[in-house]
Amino acid sequence: MDEDKPARVAVTVTVNGRRLSAELEPRTTLADFLRVDLGLTGTHLGCEHGVCGACTVLLDGRAVRSCIMLAVQAAGHEVTTIEALANEGELHPLQQAFVDKHGLQCGFCTPGFIMAAAELLERDPDPTEQALLETLGGQVCRCTGYEAIIESVRDAAEKLRQQGVGPLELLAAALEKNAAPGGGE
Amino acid sequence: MSGSIPNSLEELPVSEIRWIGKGVERLEDPSLVTGRTEFIDNVVLPGMLHCAILRSPYAHARIVSIDSSAAEEMEGVYAVITGSDAARLTNPATTAPEGWGGYCLAHEKTRFVGEPVVAVAATNRYLAEDALELIIVEYEELPVVANAQAALAADAALLFEEHGSNVMLQRKFTWGEVDEAFDQADLVVSDDYRWNRLGANPMETFGCVVDWNPADDMLTCRGSFQSQSHMGLARSLVLGLPSNQVRMISHPHGGSFGGKGGFRGVDICALLSKAASGRPVKWMEDRLEYLLAGAGQSWDREYRLQLALKKDGTVTGLRVKLLDDMGGTAEAFGAVSAAKPLAAFTGCYAIQAAEYDLTLVATNKIPQSPYRGMGPPPHNWVLEQTMDKAARELGLDPAEIRRRNYIPADAFPYTIASGNEYDSGNYEAALDELLNMADYERLCAERDSAQAEGRLLGLGLANTIEPGVFDWNAYAIVGLESTGVPEGITVAIDVMGRITARLGFSLEGQGQYTLVAQVLADYFAVTPADVSIVYQDSLSAPPHFGPGGSRLGVAITGAALGAARLLERKLARVAAVLLQCGPDDVELMDGFLRVRAMPEARMHFAEVAGAMLARSDLLPEDSDPQPQATYVWTAPGRTPADEQGRAKSYLTAANACHLVKVEVDRDTGTVDILGYWLVDDCGTRLNPVTVEGQTMGGIAQGVGAALLEEYVYDESAQPLTSSFMDYLLPSVYEVPRVEKKALTTPSPFTPLGAKGCGEGAMHTTPAAIMCAINDALSPLGLSAREVPASPRRLWKLLHENAD
Amino acid sequence: MKPPAFEYAAPTSVAEAVALLDERGFDAKVLAGGQSLMALLNMRLARPELLVDIARVPGLDSIEISDGCLVVGAMVRQRSLEFFPGLADSHPLLLAGLRHVAHPQNRNQGTVCGSLAHADPAAELPALAVAAGAEFVIEGPDGKRSESAEDFFITYLTTTLEPAELLVEARFPLLREGSGWSVQEVTRRHGDFALAGAVVTMRIADARVADPRVVAFGVGAVPLRCTAAEQALAGAEPGPAAWKEAGALVAEAVEDPLDDVHASAAQRRSVAGVMASRAMEEAAARA
Structure with missing residues (x-):
């Protein structure tokens, strides 16, 4: 039986600023690696075929569907999940904006929306309506009817512009700070 | 009991209301936006196994043999069960109507594609799915009943041979002098309609983790249960366990909308756990399973609707004939959706005579489940669209024909023909507000000139009732006959003076924990953040049902106020001792127990509670040392149904009036929503922000229903829409921006005057969009009478001869 | 919805990748971005024994303009091409087309x-490649070969790629100076596969249509180049009459279109003509 089993592969990946190594079955999806192996359960699975976007995470700063990606494909890259956003209990401006503007109801899709919005605002601090729709159009929410989500992202964009900082820039600073004292691996 | 609840904000023991009625930030949100909320798929228990389910590829087939030996021998597999295990160890599902249920795993035959046949528990889901591939099932195909008409054929195959027919229920209900109304009508308008299957599809599918402890036969089920107590009772009946040995632990869930389901999954995991010596077993339904055979399919209806009218547009009679395809069994209580229209059968209109000719049949599709609105959305659509047709024939504006038929504002409480009582409302005011806001005259002129240019631009006006605060008696006609749905809360103050509320439902998105905190914060003059809400499992919580039928906001407000009032009285008795006066001389005001005649003699409630818990020396020996109280709220004045199904059922009747502007692309059959306006009235808005969220969410689902969402089956009942590439949920592009206004006509029957509003725009949006499409098509003499109005259907309608 | 077991290889050269593919034949499958393949794996509708991940091959992610072509390597993400500096000027048709491809989160x-290699006939990129006259560079055990996009697509999800061959780059000729272009499609929702669509390029010379190129997609087994429509357009006077006539020829050219829950065959045929006409109108306006 054992010789039939495909070899496990070694994966080294940086997740939320920490470098990690694991041996995995090649078929392990990035989503399952994050959720099951690393316990980062804020990334949710809504459809497992790349349509709903609940599983959206950042790969080197770009929003991707972690359900239709293998963990081995992330090897050597940096993955950022919803868990990296809040800093010592203080919500990230994107998270705070979703709270303030009622951009969520059940909240299951919310981490995916926030990660997708983070990519957008990092690249484009003052997105047009069209740019907002393009990004949010790749994420499905069944509760809110979207209007409040659009308002949430707008609100976050405004707050970030006032702070003069991008959403990921902010994150990098926080991760650095948290990793500083005896941090690293 | 309702007498003991404050009925208006003025009766609350505070000088200023600070939280109720305000857009209070939700307590639930910080945990959700950080990804910390414990959805069921996050749960990992020691020794937990993972279930995967092998499903029937045939709509109707006899199971000849099952060979699961290779799967049983696979490394990592701990249990394999089949229908014969289910038949040996369990009872068939409880159903409504009764006697149309199967086992959790198909026994002897399968009744729909996707019906569970074999289940496996293995150390992880990947392995469990591998094991399914080693199982060989031999089937013998049976003749298929592919739709409702086929089910009624004389030679139709039978889903349940013991019934001798596929008809689950056939009855005609007559309320008032219907024949007379039609005989004496100046005009009878009639049309046939088809509403195709669609359903909830919450972003999180159903999941559970179940363990059946072999030592004490205690069954513990964790899961995303919309109503844990209801689910638990059914499990005890199916699994043959005493009800107090079934403990349901509900986790927050990623949406429900009635269509969370999971009955079979829990039973299967229970049997797998039993077979695996009590190890916990997790089943996380995946999206393909949900679309194939989950709780996501509702309302598969063929309608004929007839209106009897006078020349002036007064509607004197309504006949509705409904043939509803319930699918393979009645296990998921889909039949309730055919009963609920009784609660608002005549919509906003004072129609004195009505008839409901109802036929529910079994076919080889997936059993119907509840979905947001629970049945009225299709009913509202066919009524509203036929009102438009009547208006067209009489040369009346759609707004005018509605206005002429409204229940007048001074007629409430008003009993409709089908027996339910509407609490309050002012429909004409809502209509006027809407027409003003949208500048209806200008829109009509714009529509007229666009149509003159040959553009297919149309306006749709629809107004509907949302029955709120459901009661079982509403569903008596399909066999659910009890009266009263309890919802309880325990409110406790700890030794530090902090307030905790304990209740029996988990979150699914509507923000009810925040609502409880708002109510208690105002009652005790603290902030919502000072109140902790603690969920309790089905064996710990006071009697409860949870969300469903637009009830929880009202019910939980009643429960919270009732418990607070009881707790206040307890505190007052103790304060009276401490302040050395009579208990009736003490009152609560702004968080202080004070002597009525001498308000400066007062103690904060925290001090009183602290004394109860830590200074027994100060209290009389017979005093109750618990600064806590439980109150169970049920709707007042409900009545059992009569032989025609008439009852005071749903406690509240919210109303909404929507106006939509659409344009149909003649060449492609696509529809653009160009404008959307609405006015709604759900009484007192306890948290306007969450109410608005329900409205907007309802619009999105209504857009899906009208234009996008449909489960399609082929002629052998094979599903053709099995992924999110084919079952289309609305995205940000398809859902319109909405201009909206709220009116407030409080309910005289509910605590604080709020009405049920959770289903919201789902009641109205499909009707409004369909009315608009038909207005756009009217210059061509065409009418769209099938939902969804997909490009395929509209193109065919517009190019009939080409296809 | 978990993938079946497979082996995984991450070659570091095209030669190594080709050797692996050659060795395993139909049992091996190339993994690039995986946006189509992974969904099929999760559904267990694809069952390769070996996945050959070409993301670790250096150099495959390059985009450059050379010899009048936009040259796109095998591992260039759709989003990277979209953000390639100057694409709006160098190849606006591709940019516009890419924006119709699913969603940014997929294109990333x-x-x-x-x-292109997946060859879904309802996808935009194969049609864009045919419309743009793209050439594909294919590497196999016997070395490199080149093939035009038009010849590359055989039928649904099938191309001329042999099991041991790898599509290593796609070369999109830049549009001629003064070319107008348009991508039109009908989808159920934004980002969905097209029910029917059309890509058109043309120039206007001396108030006449010149060098028209008309491709319909979503209507047949492969992107459909409509030569009859092109012939009718060439030299025609730009205007609604020409677009209507050529659009009708597109509809006529559609053979045996897909009939599914989203659109009937007759509808796809007709809508393809409508999309083509609308694309002609827009392309002419841009020319």
Whole structure:
């Protein structure tokens, strides 16, 4: 039986600023690696075929569907999940904006929306309506009817512009700070 | 009991209301936006196994043999069960109507594609799915009943041979002098309609983790249960366990909308756990399973609707004939959706005579489940669209024909023909507000000139009732006959003076924990953040049902106020001792127990509670040392149904009036929503922000229903829409921006005057969009009478001869 | 919805990748961005024994303009091409087309060549490639070969790629100076596969249509180049009459279109003509 089993592969990946190594079955999806192996359960699975976007995470700063990606494909890259956003209990401006503007109801899709919005605002601090729709159009929410989500992202964009900082820039600073004292691996 | 609840904000023991009625930030949100909320798929228990389910590829087939030996021998597999295990160890599902249920795993035959046949528990889901591939099932195909008409054929195959027919229920209900109304009508308008299957599809599918402890036969089920107590009772009946040995632990869930389901999954995991010596077993339904055979399919209806009218547009009679395809069994209580229209059968209109000719049949599709609105959305659509047709024939504006038929504002409480009582409302005011806001005259002129240019631009006006605060008696006609749905809360103050509320439902998105905190914060003059809400499992919580039928906001407000009032009285008795006066001389005001005649003699409630818990020396020996109280709220004045199904059922009747502007692309059959306006009235808005969220969410689902969402089956009942590439949920592009206004006509029957509003725009949006499409098509003499109005259907309608 | 077991290889050269593919034949499958393949794996509708991940091959992610072509390597993500500096000027047709491809979250991971090799007839990229007259560079055990996009697509999800061959780059000729272009499609929702669509390029010379190129997609087994429509357009006077006539020829050219839950065959045929006419109108306006 054992010789039939495909070899496990070694994966080294940086997740939320920490470098990690694991041996995995090649078929392990990035989503399952994050959720099951690393316990980062804020990334949710809504459809497992790349349509709903609940599983959206950042790969080197770009929003991707972690359900239709293998963990081995992330090897050597940096993955950022919803868990990296809040800093010592203080919500990230994107998270705070979703709270303030009622951009969520059940909240299951919310981490995916926030990660997708983070990519957008990092690249484009003052997105047009069209740019907002393009990004949010790749994420499905069944509760809110979207209007409040659009308002949430707008609100976050405004707050970030006032702070003069991008959403990921902010994150990098926080991760650095948290990793500083005896941090690293 | 309702007498003991404050009925208006003025009766609350505070000088200023600070939280109720305000857009209070939700307590639930910080945990959700950080990804910390414990959805069921996050749960990992020691020794937990993972279930995967092998499903029937045939709509109707006899199971000849099952060979699961290779799967049983696979490394990592701990249990394999089949229908014969289910038949040996369990009872068939409880159903409504009764006697149309199967086992959790198909026994002897399968009744729909996707019906569970074999289940496996293995150390992880990947392995469990591998094991399914080693199982060989031999089937013998049976003749298929592919739709409702086929089910009624004389030679139709039978889903349940013991019934001798596929008809689950056939009855005609007559309320008032219907024949007379039609005989004496100046005009009878009639049309046939088809509403195709669609359903909830919450972003999180159903999941559970179940363990059946072999030592004490205690069954513990964790899961995303919309109503844990209801689910638990059914499990005890199916699994043959005493009800107090079934403990349901509900986790927050990623949406429900009635269509969370999971009955079979829990039973299967229970049997797998039993077979695996009590190890916990997790089943996380995946999206393909949900679309194939989950709780996501509702309302598969063929309608004929007839209106009897006078020349002036007064509607004197309504006949509705409904043939509803319930699918393979009645296990998921889909039949309730055919009963609920009784609660608002005549919509906003004072129609004195009505008839409901109802036929529910079994076919080889997936059993119907509840979905947001629970049945009225299709009913509202066919009524509203036929009102438009009547208006067209009489040369009346759609707004005018509605206005002429409204229940007048001074007629409430008003009993409709089908027996339910509407609490309050002012429909004409809502209509006027809407027409003003949208500048209806200008829109009509714009529509007229666009149509003159040959553009297919149309306006749709629809107004509907949302029955709120459901009661079982509403569903008596399909066999659910009890009266009263309890919802309880325990409110406790700890030794530090902090307030905790304990209740029996988990979150699914509507923000009810925040609502409880708002109510208690105002009652005790603290902030919502000072109140902790603690969920309790089905064996710990006071009697409860949870969300469903637009009830929880009202019910939980009643429960919270009732418990607070009881707790206040307890505190007052103790304060009276401490302040050395009579208990009736003490009152609560702004968080202080004070002597009525001498308000400066007062103690904060925290001090009183602290004394109860830590200074027994100060209290009389017979005093109750618990600064806590439980109150169970049920709707007042409900009545059992009569032989025609008439009852005071749903406690509240919210109303909404929507106006939509659409344009149909003649060449492609696509529809653009160009404008959307609405006015709604759900009484007192306890948290306007969450109410608005329900409205907007309802619009999105209504857009899906009208234009996008449909489960399609082929002629052998094979599903053709099995992924999110084919079952289309609305995205940000398809859902319109909405201009909206709220009116407030409080309910005289509910605590604080709020009405049920959770289903919201789902009641109205499909009707409004369909009315608009038909207005756009009217210059061509065409009418769209099938939902969804997909490009395929509209193109065919517009190019009939080409296809 | 978990993938079946497979082996995984991450070659570091095209030669190594080709050797692996050659060795395993139909049992091996190339993994680039995985946006189509992974969904099929999760559904267990694809069952390769070996996945050959070409993301670790250096150099495959390059985009450059050379010899009048935009040259797109096998691992270039759709989003990277979209953000390639100056694309709006150098190849506005591709940019516009890419924006119709699913959603940014898919395009961030999905590759241009992966979509071409997957050959879904309702996808935009194969049609864009045919419309743009793209050439594909293919490497196999016997070395490199080149093939035009028009010849590359055989039928649904099938191309001339042999099991041991890899599509290593796609070369999109830049549009001629003064070319107008348009991508038109009908989808159920934004980002969905097209029910029917059309890509048109043309120039206007001396108030006449010149060098028209008309491709319909979503209507047949492969992107459909409509030569009859092109012939009718060439030299025609730009205007509604010409667009209507040529559009009708597109509809006529559609053979045996897909009939599914989203659109009937007759509808697809007719809508393809409508999309083509609308694309002609827009292309002419841009020319």
